[in-house]
Amino acid sequence: MEKQIIIVYFFIVFFCAPVFSENKKLTQFGYYGQVGVPLTAAIISLYDEDYIGFGEVIEGAVFTSLATYALKYTVREERPDESDKLSFPSGHTSSAAQGAAYLQFKYGWKYGLPAYAITGLVGYSRVQANKHYWHDVIAGALLGTAIQYAVTVKGYSFVSIAPYVGDDEVGLFVSAKF
Template identity: 90%
Template sequence: MGIRFAIFCFLSVLFLPPVYSENQKLTQFGHYGQIGVPLTAGIISLYDEDYSGFGEVIEGAIFTSLATYALKYSVREERPDGSDNLSFPSGHTSSAAQGAAYLQFKYGWKYGLPAYAITGLVGYSRVQANQHSWHDVIAGALLGTAIQYAVTVKGYSLVSIIPYVGADEVGLFVSAKF
C-alpha cells in the first residue's frame, strides 16, 4: 500500500504546472490532470504487476475517449467562450474521472478519494477557463466513471491482454471479442 500511494503522490506533484497567474495555473492543472490521473492508475497497476488491471485502464481510457467524442459530435453544443471546439461533455473531466474510477474500484477510497478530488479540480478548471459549463463537467465525470465501472467492476471487456514469457521470447497475447 505504501509504495503505491507514494507513486500516486509523486506523479500528482510531477504534473503540477509551473508558476503562472492563478487562472493560468488552474487551467494548466486541468490539462495535466486529464492525463496524470489515468497515467498514474496505469503505472500503479504495472508496479503491482497487475497486467489485467493495466488492460482495464487502457480499455477504459479508449472507451471513454470514444464515447466522449461520439457525444460531442452528436450533441454539437457550442462552448461558453464561442470557440470552435465542442463542449458537451468535458473530455478533460471524463478522462480524469475514468482514471479516478479505476483507482477507486481497484484499490479503494484511499486512492479514489484523492483522485476524484483531482478530477473535481480538473472539472473546475474547465469551467473557470470558460471552456465548459457545469453540466458538461458533470456529464464527463459520470461518463468516465460509468465506463470504468462497466470495465473494472462488471467485467464488460472486449479485449484481453495476457503477457507471456517463453525460453526465447517475451510478448503479449491480445484477444478481442466482437
C-alpha cells in the same frame, strides 16, 4: 496518514480553488490533471505488477475517449467561449474521472478520494476557463466513471491478452470481442 491525505485534498478542492479562480495556473492544472490521473492509475498498476488492471485502465481510457468524442459530435453543443471546439461532455473531466474511478474500484477510497478530488478541480478549471458549462463537466465525470465501472467492476472487457509459451517460441495472444 490516510486521514492527513484526505484533509489535504479536501483543503485543496474547497479552499484553494476559489483563490485560483482567475489564475491561469488552475487552467494549466486542468490540462495536466486530465492526463495525470489516468497515467498515475496505470503506473500504480504496473508498479503492483497488476497487468490485468493495467489493461483495464488502458481499455477504460480508450472507451472513455471514444464515447466522449462520439457524444461531442452527436450533441454538437457550442462552448461558452464560442470557440470552434465542442462543449458536451468535458473530455478533460471524463478522462480524469475514468482514472479516478479505476483507482477507487481497484484500490478503494484511499486512492480514489484524492483522485476524485483532483478530478473535481479539473472540472472546476474547465468552467472557470469558460471552456465548459457545469453540465458538461458533470456529464464527463459520470461518463468516465460509468465506463470504468463497466470495465473494472462488471468485467465488460473487449480485449484479452494472454502470454503463451511453445516449444520454440514465446509471445502474447491478443483477442478482441465485437
